[in-house]
Amino acid sequence: MSPVHFIAIPLFAAFLIPLVGKVSKNLVKLIPGIVFLYLSYVAITLFPIGIHKPIVEIIAGFKAPFGISLYYGPLAAFLTTMITLIGFVIWLYSYKFIIREPIEKYYMLFMMLITGSTGIVLTGDVFNLFVFLEITAIAAYSLTAFLRDKDGAEAAFKYLLIGSFSSTFVLLAIVLLYANVHTLNMADIATKISSVPLTTRIFILILFLMGLGIESEMFPLNGWAPDAYSQAPSPVGAVFGGIVVKASIYALMRLIYLMFEFQSVMHFLVIMGVITMLIAEMSAMRQQQIKRMLAFSSIGQMGLVIIAFGVGTEPSVRAALFQMFNHALIKSLLFFAAGYLVFHSGSKKISALDGLGHDKPITSFFFAFGALAIIGLPPFSGFWSKLYVLLSVANSGLFAAVALILFSSVVEAIYYLRVVSRLYFNTEVATDVRRTPVSGLVAMGILTLVILFVGFYPNLVLHWMTPAANELLNKAAYIKAGLFH
Amino acid sequence: MNINWLSVLGIITTPIIAFIVGVTYGGLTRRITARIQNRYGPPSSQNLLDIIKLYSKETSIQHGVMQHLGPVFAITASITTLYFIPVIKNSVVFTNLSFNGDLIFLLYIMVFGSLGMALGAGQTGNPNAAIGVSRGLSQMVGYEIPFVLSLVAIMTQFHTTSLTDLLAVQKHFADWIIFQSPLAFIAGILAFLGMMGYAPFDVVIAPAEIASGPPSEFGGKYLALMMTSRSIFTFAKLVLFTDIFLGGASDFITLIIKTFLLYMIPVLTGIVFPRFRTEQSICFFWKWPLVFGVLAILVVVL
Amino acid sequence: MISIPYILLIAFAGALLSFVIHHIAPKLRTPVALLTTVLLLYFVWALPANSLINIKIGDFILTWGTTAYGQLFGMLVAVLGFFTVLYSTDFMASKERLGYFYMNFLFVIGGMLGIVYSQDFISLFFFWEIMTWSSFMLVIYCCKDAQSIGLKYFVFSAIGAYSILIGIVLLYSSMGTLQFKNIFGHINEISTGIKISVIILMIIGFGVKSALMPLHVWAPDAYAVSPSPFTALFSGALSKMGIFGIGLVLFKLAAHTGFYSYVQYTLAWIGGITALLATFYAIAQTDAKKLLAYSSIGQLGYIIVGLAIGTPLSIAAALFLAILHAIFKSMLFMATGAVYMRTGTTNMTEVSGLIRKMPISFVTALFGIITVAGVPPLGGFAAKWMLYESLIQSGHYFLVIVIFAASTAAFLYLFRYIFSLFLGQEEKEWENVKEVPWTMQIPMILMTIFVLVIGVFPGLLLDPISSAMQYLNVKPFDYQMSVLFNNWGGKVDMQIVVRSIAAVFILLGIFITIKGYRNTRYVTTKDIHTSGEIPTENENLTYAVDFYKPFERSIAPLLKASIDKVYTLTGDIFEQAFDYLRYVYTGNGQTYAMYVVLFLAILLLFSELIFGIIL
Secondary structure (H helix, E strand, O other), rough: OOOHHHHHHHHHHHHHHHHHHOOOHHHHHHHHHHHHHHHHHHHHHHHHHHOOOOEEEEOOOOOOOOOOOEOOHHHHHHHHHHHHHHHHHHHHHHHHHHHOHHHHHHHHHHHHHHHHHHHHHEEEEEEHHOOOOOOOOHHHHHHHHHOOHHHHOOOOOOOOHHHHHHEEEEHHHHHHHHHHHOEEEEHHHHHHHHHHHHHHHHHHHHHEEEEEHHHOOOOOOOOHHHHHHHHHHHHHHHHHHHHHHHHHHHHHHHHHHHHOHHHHHHHHHHHHHHHHHHHHHEEEEEEEHHHHHHHHHHHHHHHHHHHHHOOOOOHHHHHHHHHHHHHHHHHHHHHHHHHHHHHHOOEEEEEHHHHHHOOOOOHHHHHHHHHHHOOOOOHHHHHHHHHHHHHHHHHOOOOOHHHHHHHHHHHHHHHHHHHHHHHHHOOOOOOOOOOOHHHHHHHHHHHHHHHHHHHHOHHHHHHHHHHHHHHHOOOOHHHHHOOOO | OOOHHHHHHHHHHHHHHEEEHHHHHHHHHHHHHHHHHHOOHHHHHHHHHHHHHHHHOOOOOOOOOOHHHHHHHHHHHHHHHHOOOOOOOOOOOOOOHHHOHHHHHHHHHHHEEEHHHHHHHHHOOOHHHHHHHHHHHHHHHHHHHHHHHHHHHHHHHHOOOOHHHHHHHOOOHOOOOHHHOOHHHHHHHHHHHHHHHHOOOOOOHHHHOOOOOOHOOHHHHHHHHHHHHHEEEEEEHHHHHHHHHOOOOOOOOHHHHHHHHHHHHHHHHHOOOOOOHHHHHHHHHHHHHHHHHHHHHHHHHO | OHHHHHHHHHHHHHHHHHHHHHHOOOOHHHHHHHHHHHHHHHHHHHHHOOEEEEEEOEEEEEEEOOOOOHHHHHHHHHHHHHHHHHHHHHHHHOOOOHHHHHHHHHHHOOOOOOOEEEEOOOOHHHHHHHHHHHHHHHOOOOOOHHHHHHHHHHHHHHHHHHHHHHHHHHHHHHHHOOHHHHHHOOOHOOOHHHHHHHHHHHHHHHHOOOOOOOOOHHHHHHHHHHOHHHHHHHHHHHHHHHHHHHHHHHHHHHHHHHHHHHHHHHHHHHHHHHHHHHHHHOOOOOEHHHHHHOOOOOHHHHHHHHHHHHHHHHHHHHHHHHHHHHHHHHHHHHHHHHHHHHOOOOOOOOOOOOOOHHHHHHHHHHHHHHHOOOOOOOHHHHHHHEEEEEEEEOOOOHHHHHHHHHHHHHHHHHHHHHHHHOOOOOOOHOOOOOOOHHHHHHOOOOOHHHHHHHHHHHHHHHHHHHHHHHHHOOOOOOEEEEEEOOOOOEEEHHHHHHHHOOOOOHHHHHHHHOOOOEEEEEEEOOOOOOOOOOOOOOOOOOOOOOOOOHHHHHOOHHOOHHHHHHHHHHHHHHHHHHHHHHHOOOOOHHHHHHHHHHHHHHHHHOOHHHOOOOO
16 A cells, blocks of 8 residues: 555546546546545555654655655645545535536546645655646636636636746745755755755745745735635535645645744744734625635634644644644535535525525534534534644743734634524525435535534544644654655 | 510510600601691691501502502511610610621611512502602612711721620710711711601602602501501611610610600701702712711721 | 533533434423433532542543532532523423524533533633533524624623633643642742733633623623523523632632732722612613613622622622522522513513512512512521621721612612512503413422522521632631621621511511401502592503603713723724725735735845845
């Protein structure tokens, strides 16, 4: 068993889908499910190994630092498992939700996106990182415009516009890096980066910050996000929030921790995180559309993750990873629920949701559940991760950040609970005879159970978080494993 | 169980004495008022005769159980209040239960009756009664504040909340609290004006406006019991003030003199003043009496 | 078998079960909820005094244990929980979404039990938040109007909870532990600045729940709109969680610090002013539930005064009042709920003269108001007495006046409450009103008996209170089963008081009943003295509107000032600002591209400032 399956299998599926599409549409729908089941099997097999000792996989026979390598350590193990889980529920949800043709293209792009994301997480050299980023990004642009309406096209165009900046910056940074250290292997770069003049290093850092900051929704580079989230089909919102952004922030943090671990960079990250969070939460407060609101909330949550990464201590990195995990689950749940709420109410407006809780009690329940969880109320999993973030931030003495995080939590509570109370306590609307499909409900049910279970038993996830956080922080071990495995 | 027969005697006789004294004072008041207003006035036994007449009436009407019990509440409070006040200093017979309660307790037991009365009046359904109660309670908030200020000043000064102890510190004429703590006395006596409910603080019954207010639906045995209660309560309040400020009394003659003089203060004030409006009355108590009370406390504390 | 995890398990499992069963077998949901509370009552009652359990969650060790202090409040929650659920069985019978109702109801109870048994701050906060959101769910249960009210409640709660959280975070970052046993008594190991912040933040946090002014603005509306059984629990038990927390903070944290006296003094005055102003506001209300809500705020003010004064007698008074307030305010809310159930309104200007229709509710309300007023011989007197004595004897001369003014003014609203609903004209509109079913009567009757018994034997309640005070490291105070003592040698013997009152009352009661019994007749409230004019059928003889106009006139400036407006204004300003802010996201791709370029330019230009290095 090899971690390369995480990349190869979805990629293979992506090529297979258009071909199968010629034969049977129903088969197309099943393929991603099979892929995810297989990936789960891979994840389960590899997880216990990778968590203890990183697996370094050489592709095409050249040894590091020359060849292309995959690095499956605790962090990658955690993230690939998460992507598999989220991917699986997204497929389950899409199964009945995506009914508009061409579905084979949807699933193909989806598989491409999974390929790209797992690639980002697994790759051990920067050029491949760029390639996978591009794959992810292109799949993401196309998915944004999947509905082929005016708004979708506009959103995709904006995403493309900003995304091309991102690609340019990242490529430029890689070129500069290569020009200076003559290697693309990340572990190798880490050993040699100190020989690069400081100004160049900073310049490279700024380019990476810009490029990957765009993908990980850092303010003010996140202009694409609200439109893309809200115009793409609902499961795609979950894909963005749960997979794409998570992979991007991983890439950013991996590079920063590996190569640019200056104190000032960390401070910069905390400040940017706080600004991102505050502006996003405040903007979310006044949104009229539910999916836009969720998009802003996603940005806000990413701000929180960036803060925790910026603090840069072991507990805080662990908290950041935990928060990432919870956010991926909860935001997916919210997007799923919102998708059907929008579908049943026939409008994207929040005001159209009045009284839907009576008509569609289960979907509304899932939304309410997700809302409570994301605000960080016990006994849901969001509570623990927020608590861990706060405690770790406070342990570094950043009490102002603690206060601001809590302030934005209050704002968050207001706009989520507004929607929840609209769902249940406003005048009833005419009933919609269409029913929420079972596959969608099962997808939401799985997420709900995981959220609740992690809420009562956070150790389940936290247990694996410590080695993952250590991997990110322990540069020497990464270099050792990456170069001299 | 050994029963102290002297106490039993006190328990039985105190309310009777209080009633007789109170009702006589009431009668005298009417006469004095009349004389000042250049009328002849009724005989001073008139109030007693009225009460006897009311008791002897056979027919009574009531609007429900609360009205039925209202006067009982009132008289219970009056008699209980009396029991917890030492009527005659150092007397075995007339100290009654005063060792088992203190000034704070008295403050509360005194409103027990008003509350019962108010409930009884409330059930009658007469709007005038409700207005009267509303006024009475409002005014109570007015005068209770200076009253408590004065009590707090005294309690702090002598480090006791017990009436018996207060009596014990006023052994000689010069030790009377009226001399030891004159500011507290002024605050207290102004509050006392409100408490007695004579003009200008007679907003509760205000005969010309709301047809005597709360008691307007009571007649026969109910009114009789209420008037009895009122007489006893008047006496109780007088004894209380005498005990607090005027050194109490060692015998009945002194008691009568002191209480009568005290009683004349609201009565004579009432004759020369017209009625306040309710809010004026409240604001009155929150001005000068309040200032005196605060000064009294400040003097003690500093 | 009987241990804290089981108690919590029963509460939460019962909650979920009643929600699930609502959809499967609707008839069983109420028995399930009721059974849960009965089990809880038994388990809490039988809980061994030394239960202690550690549970590892994440990095934290959650410790749950019984203390005398926790058990005092735990019993309160369990008893009140049972009463209110029993009351709900008929009160809520015709309502919809009962699964939702009972689930959240039991969540609130479970959350509160969790709070009182918490022995570390993480568990405390965990259960605190559960209690908060489930109570929010119940506040918004009723109707559309409740939404903004519920949101206000939640926002204030969240602000409170997060102040507590910041306090917890500060403690953790400076002490590295959140166990009560490692923090209490070791507070002086941390720097003064952090100590002050922690104590202030926690008092603010707990103060929100106990509706301390100026953090009370959520309370009147939230109490008024939540369903009556829950209002009883809300005001009775939930607000006491704030008191519980303030007690812990004051005596376990602040008492060991150098600035304790300042904390005490400030808090006492805040409590006193809360009591006075809330009473004044209560007088001006026309809705019975709002009136009671303000009354609750006022009573909580007394309790805080008692805690803040910090003498043994005052703390005893505070805890006594805390328990008693839970009982009598539940009685009053239940009586109000009964009226609401039968008339459909709690507006005091509409309902009148229900005494003969609903005698049990009336008696409950009557005993309730007598207890609130603190008139002997009911339980309220003991609380008031201890409070005043301790205030005077600890030298708080002016505070005692404020408190006394508040409790005298309380007579006004209390009388208005009982007069408007039960006394006065018996209107034709309410002719067919009936007494409420027995399930609603039972809790009311039991609590009525309770306040009566506690009035005669305050010692029954002072026993657990004095052991709770031992836990709080407060010196013991002197009391007997029915005799209260003050520090200056004064005392009140409740048995003698009650006996004399009862003797006189019964004697004269018999007298007035027997005398002329045959000739005493009942007449309707239309048959009254109206100076010879006979009132017509539809003539309004009910005096209910602007009941205390003269009084309101004399305190007009106080009534006009409203902190609520300040909050609303602040909220509006924030919303406006947010609204402008969201135009950062213009929706224009070019603008976004410009942001990217600008940000790059800024990073490059100010890299020295940002990264400390010149490019």
